Amino acid sequence: MQIPAPFDYARAASVDEAVALLARYGEDARLIAGGHSLLPMMKLRLARPEWLIDINALDELDFIRRDGNRLRIGALTRHRTLLDSDEVRALFPIITDAERVVADPVVRNRGTIGGSLCQADPAEDLSTVCTVLGAEAVIHGANGDRVIGMEDFHRGPYETAVEFDEMLTEVRLPIRERSSSAYEKVERRVGDWAVAAAGAGVTLAEDGTIADIAIGLTAVGVETRVADAEAVLRGRHPSDELIAQAGQAAARAAEPLADQRGSEEYKRHLADALTQRVVRRSIARIQTTGA
């Protein structure tokens, strides 16, 4: 029987209370929302917090809200809510693509976007998605909010810019004209971690050239956007040949580790093929919706 080591438990009734509890209990305290990353780690004693601060009652962090040229998503928004949101699908289909393959439907009822981003597992999908979309993270601490880009938020495997006495409260996504996005993952079975995945966000200029592009990879050792692959396409008319070159650039940028999910060669192949697919799908989506 796997049971976490003993800990003390507190339930926060507000964001400020959660942050105050984090400050009071120090580095041995952890927030718990969905718990589907933290509790398994606690069972295995890979995590052993002295205090758990339950933030599930913070309904104020469960929202999807259009605010001018950005979409604001509360950190406690469940995967299920994101997957079911028509607004999210219309603006950022990459999120819908990714949420469809985050864990499984039952886990998605509990897991949250904030939890996924803060866990920062290398095979986690939403970090790539938010990086590709140019998201900003709102981090709340005793001194109020600070807002940082994903490049600064995501520091590496299991590591983010959120300090022990702070919490992620919101993700802000810029809404762009003539833009769309896509995500595709290869997994061995439902609920398994990715063998590899890729995400893209594309903005077309009036003349059909690629005005801007972002490409990200999951589970193949790349934490940032794949600049070399983006450079192949930026400012150019997309063609099969250029998209193929971008795929090859993504494969070169990948630094996958061979494991039971596949060899390095296979994962590089996936980085190539999936990059091509998500770029094509993003472009096709712009052309379909006329967005």
Next chain:
Amino acid sequence: MTMHVTMTVNGSEVERDIEPRVLLVHFLREDLGLTGTHWGCDTSNCGTCVVQLDGEPVKSCTVLAAMADGHTVKTVEGLEQGGQLDPIQQGFMEEHGLQCGFCTPGMMLTARALLDRSPNPSEGEIREAISGQICRCTGYATIVRAVQWAAEHEGADAAGGGPTNGQLETEGAHA
């Protein structure tokens, strides 16, 4: 540290003093004696521990009992009402949706939640809904048929002509 939790389980309010680290699956099985909820992989992969928390299926091996404090839980024991099986349970009988029965409680709670929000799900929707739960006996085909059977018979149930314990012998009329 011991904490006091109060929650509604299958329509009845229960209270206990527990350690915060007690998982909901063990609270249900050991503190409340509701052993219909099965405990399997411990890693939120297999889904045999699925119960409903506020009407949504959750993997109770990955939810603290403390997190259910103040909330509503439904287990397989809560499906049957007044001696009348839930159509989901009847469907699993009619369509042989189980062999060993280990995954069955979790499958039925997920199926119940699916039909509550989508009364006529497609086969694809049913397969998607149970995709986080593992059955090693049936190959899922009979589980899907069991859920379809329930969907087809829910209306009859609501009209008062539904299945009862006295009618459990399969008649094959629905095949």
